Amino acid sequence: MTDAQTYEYTPGVPPDDIDHDDPLHGEMLELHMGPQHPATHGVLRLGIQLDGETIRGCKPDVGYLHRGKEKSCESLGWRKFFPHTDRLDYVQPLLNNCAYAMSLEKLGDIEVPERGQTIRILIMELSRIAAHLIYLGTTAIDLGAVTMFFFTFTEREKIYTLLDAYTGHRMNNTYIRVGGVYADVDASMIAMTREFLAQFPSKIDEFEALLTGNRIWYDRNHGVGALTPEQALAWSLSGPNLRGCGVDWDVRKNNPYCGYESYDFEVPVGTKGDCYDRYLVRIEEMRQSVRLCEQAIDRMRDTKGSDFLTRDRRYVLPPKDKVNDSMEELIHQFKVVTDMSLPKGEAYAPVESSKGELGFFVASDGTSAPLRCHIRAPGLMNVQAIPLLAEGRLLSDMMAIIGSLDFVMGEVDR
Amino acid sequence: MGVLERIAAVRGTEGYTAVDARDGTPCVRIEASALPAFALMLRDECGFETNTFVTAIDRTEKRPVFDICYQFLSLQHADRVRVLIEVDAADPRVPTIKDLWIGASYSERECFDMFGVAFEGHDPLERLLMPEGYEHHPLRKEFPHHGIEPDRLYREWERTRSAGGKA
Amino acid sequence: MGSLKPVGPAAQDAGFLATKADALVNWGRKNSLWPMPLGLSCCGIELMAMIGPKFDISRFGAEAARFSPRQCDLLIVAGTLTWKMAQAARTIYDQMPDPKWVIAMGVCSSSGGMYDSYAVVQGIDMLMPVDVYVPGCPPRPDAVIDAILKLQKKIERESPIRDLTQGRNEGDESGTGVFDMPPNDAVATSRIGTFLDADSEELA
Numbered sequence: 001m002t003d004a005q006t007y008e009y010t011p012g013v014p015p016d017d018i019d020h021d022d023p024l025h026g027e028m029l030e031l032h033m034g035p036q037h038p039a040t041h042g043v044l045r046l047g048i049q050l051d052g053e054t055i056r057g058c059k060p061d062v063g064y065l066h067r068g069k070e071k072s073c074e075s076l077g078w079r080k081f082f083p084h085t086d087r088l089d090y091v092q093p094l095l096n097n098c099a100y101a102m103s104l105e106k107l108g109d110i111e112v113p114e115r116g117q118t119i120r121i122l123i124m125e126l127s128r129i130a131a132h133l134i135y136l137g138t139t140a141i142d143l144g145a146v147t148m149f150f151f152t153f154t155e156r157e158k159i160y161t162l163l164d165a166y167t168g169h170r171m172n173n174t175y176i177r178v179g180g181v182y183a184d185v186d187a188s189m190i191a192m193t194r195e196f197l198a199q200f201p202s203k204i205d206e207f208e209a210l211l212t213g214n215r216i217w218y219d220r221n222h223g224v225g226a227l228t229p230e231q232a233l234a235w236s237l238s239g240p241n242l243r244g245c246g247v248d249w250d251v252r253k254n255n256p257y258c259g260y261e262s263y264d265f266e267v268p269v270g271t272k273g274d275c276y277d278r279y280l281v282r283i284e285e286m287r288q289s290v291r292l293c294e295q296a297i298d299r300m301r302d303t304k305g306s307d308f309l310t311r312d313r314r315y316v317l318p319p320k321d322k323v324n325d326s327m328e329e330l331i332h333q334f335k336v337v338t339d340m341s342l343p344k345g346e347a348y349a350p351v352e353s354s355k356g357e358l359g360f361f362v363a364s365d366g367t368s369a370p371l372r373c374h375i376r377a378p379g380l381m382n383v384q385a386i387p388l389l390a391e392g393r394l395l396s397d398m399m400a401i402i403g404s405l406d407f408v409m410g411e412v413d414r
Numbered sequence: 415m416g417v418l419e420r421i422a423a424v425r426g427t428e429g430y431t432a433v434d435a436r437d438g439t440p441c442v443r444i445e446a447s448a449l450p451a452f453a454l455m456l457r458d459e460c461g462f463e464t465n466t467f468v469t470a471i472d473r474t475e476k477r478p479v480f481d482i483c484y485q486f487l488s489l490q491h492a493d494r495v496r497v498l499i500e501v502d503a504a505d506p507r508v509p510t511i512k513d514l515w516i517g518a519s520y521s522e523r524e525c526f527d528m529f530g531v532a533f534e535g536h537d538p539l540e541r542l543l544m545p546e547g548y549e550h551h552p553l554r555k556e557f558p559h560h561g562i563e564p565d566r567l568y569r570e571w572e573r574t575r576s577a578g579g580k581a
Numbered sequence: 582m583g584s585l586k587p588v589g590p591a592a593q594d595a596g597f598l599a600t601k602a603d604a605l606v607n608w609g610r611k612n613s614l615w616p617m618p619l620g621l622s623c624c625g626i627e628l629m630a631m632i633g634p635k636f637d638i639s640r641f642g643a644e645a646a647r648f649s650p651r652q653c654d655l656l657i658v659a660g661t662l663t664w665k666m667a668q669a670a671r672t673i674y675d676q677m678p679d680p681k682w683v684i685a686m687g688v689c690s691s692s693g694g695m696y697d698s699y700a701v702v703q704g705i706d707m708l709m710p711v712d713v714y715v716p717g718c719p720p721r722p723d724a725v726i727d728a729i730l731k732l733q734k735k736i737e738r739e740s741p742i743r744d745l746t747q748g749r750n751e752g753d754e755s756g757t758g759v760f761d762m763p764p765n766d767a768v769a770t771s772r773i774g775t776f777l778d779a780d781s782e783e784l785a
Contacts, residue, residue: 035666035669036648036669036670042620043621043666062543063541063543063545063665064665064666064669065622065661065666066543066663067701070553071552071557071698071699072559072696072698074555074559084695086623087623090622091626103437106436109436149633150634153629153633153634153635154633154634154635157630157633170627171623171626172623230463233463233464234464234515234517235516236464236515236518237517254489254492255492345435345436346437346441346471346483347436347437348439348494349437350466359466359467361467361483361485365473365475371471371472372469374467374469376485380520380521381517384517384519410622413543414543544665544700545664557699559697559698559699560698560699561699561700564699564776565664565773565776571668572671
């Protein structure tokens with residue numbers, strides 16, 4: 001007979017119904033999933049108590065990718081922290097850049113010119129499409145639909161090619177600056193983007209043809225991980241996880257930023273809050289992102305040649321050719337790079353990321369050394385909700401739940 | 415009705431002070447002991463269904479205090495409120511809000527991990543990001559950026575795992 | 582970058598058959614490197630892109646990316662290794678059977694990258710021997726494929742059969758190819774154990 005073991009349980013079914021003399025059900029299996037695991041979407045460790053195939057308790061253990069980013073912001077300074085923000089939710093780097101820049105702009109009362117905002121919307125929506133493609137590819141491959149991984153990664157490569165041409169790097173581009181973007185978008189990039197957007201909706205149709213009506217996909221996702229709106233709000237969920245339950249809340253519509261109020265798009269909302277509804281919400285979000293990108297490109301024609309970066313000299317580097325010739329510009333460059341300071345106070349600018357509400361809570365004491373930069377990561381709330389959805393379900397549903405909650409450990413752990 | 419008006423309509427103007435924030439978010443400062451009642455009022459009577467974040471600001475470079483910051487979102491009124499609580503840096507403790515908004519649970523654990531703030535009533539208050547057995551609170555201003563013996567736990571593990579391991 | 586020149590004992594010192602057997606074994610090993618993708622962070626996404634259709638490492642025989650270390654021979658550490666994860670990473674390395682090779686993909690695993698902070702291991706070579714370092718943040722998949730090709734050239738220089746028949750060669754580099762390799766405790770760089778401690782005066 002086994003020794004009596006005590007187990008620590010997170011909110012879940014207490015073991016009172018276990019009959020310890022029953023040879024089949026008398027013992028809990030503690031299964032450690034992770035931190036290295038193909039289906040945990042990064043370095044997440046889950047301690048799962050299993051009664052046969054049924055999950056009785058689940059405890060996530062995060063922090064395996066904690067790199068000390070919030071401390072790094074305090075040590076490096078506002079400007080030098082931009083590359084770190086890319087690497088938070090690393091499947092949508094430019095979106096994180098924009099969120100950080102927006103909170104600094106709120107703190108410093110800096111206005112972004114219209115062309116800068118339009119370019120930001122274009123690249124934010126492209127990043128959203130890229131992030132949802134990762135969700136689709138990795139969740140599908142975790143559930144066995146291996147082909148989807150290759151299909152979505154082919155499309156993601158096309159976005160990479162676009163961003164490579166525009167920013168010089170495929171991923172972790174760091175192309176946003178306080179007050180705008182680093183450089184203007186040129187005609188060839190617009191042409192490539194139009195080409196991509198023209199063929200992408202038919203690709204979404206292909207993905208849907210493979211998955212949406214698929215009996216296996218439906219059975220594995222329908223009814224799995226259902227949430228009520230009250231639960232979702234109590235657990236601080238946002239984004240597609242919240243909208244899948246039927247709550248119509250999107251930061252782009254309800255707390256608009258960057259000019260989103262003047263764009264024409266819809267926000268998909270689910271009904272049941274299960275994995276299948278969240279999947280449908282994300283597919284539709286990709287279609288709406290295509291609409292937004294097309295509108296952004298059309299507006300670029302109107303603002304052609306205008307400013308894409310604020311002219312506020314306190315935060316913007318002088319033109320490079322002047323830096324090489326003139327002493328004042330050289331000193332100015334030095335001061336902005338090493339000593340950029342923001343006014344005293346706190347600010348928080350929420351942004352709708354592909355995972356939910358992303359925001360940087362920044363606090364400054366008026367000097368150039370940041371006082372605090374807290375990263376409000378939606379992924380952390382998504383990981384927190386794993387026990388809520390998984391308890392009582394089968395082990396194989398765990399993959400569907402982890403995939404549909406959609407988190408990236410870079411931002412969960414920071 | 416704005417956030418401050420809603421709060422005043424429920425409990426008058428005693429027990430909290432309105433503070434200005436640079437981003438225009440309505441911000442109030444309260445005492446740590448007032449938090450449970452204030453938070454309950456925010457959730458049940460002012461319509462703040464969800465907690466956005468719980469964090470702390472270490473202000474010990476100027477004064478020996480931490481500012482514990484909470485932010486809440488109301489979907490029905492489409493607005494946000496920030497609550498600030500000043501606590502003593504030598505013994506930072508505030509009551510937990512985990513019973514009201516379970517989503518604040520990880521945020522509180524992270525705040526404990528990074529700053530050492532004790533959330534009374536949050537049981538068990540474990541570290542979230544740093545490994546179990548880590549003794550420091552990294553986001554305090556006194557903690558150096560490079561850390562203090564960051565490899566200590568790894569060396570301990572190495573020593574216990576191989577009989578002839580490094581001392 | 583210059584070309585890699587083979588080093589090792591002169592051709593007449595080694596037996597003809599042993600050399601030919603070595604070449605055969607090395608040819609087999611280099612063309613069937615099964616990666617163990619330790620995708621920790623952003624480099625993991627580029628690793629996935631490399632396994633994906635556009636860059637396709639299966640052309641080099643490295644398609645079978647098994648997620649169990651027992652079935653792999655090439656550990657690709659893609660991403661930032663933190664001290665919390667270090668035990669797991671070291672355990673994975675130890676669980677891999679010989680012969681095994683390690684590629685440190687990206688600057689985070691090569692040297693800690695942009696994170697010189699309290700939580701990040703300053704290079705996985707503090708914990709395990711590394712064969713190829715790939716700089717980049719993240720490196721393009723082409724760069725990692727280049728690393729695999731360089732690793733293949735490195736494998737060609739090994740001498741497994743000769744070591745088996747003639748005993749371990751003094752000049753043997755990473756110890757691969759020997760069937761009774763001692764545990765890797767001499768490979769850590771000198772920084773382990775020398776970090777700032779709690780009593781240090783520099784803290785003041």
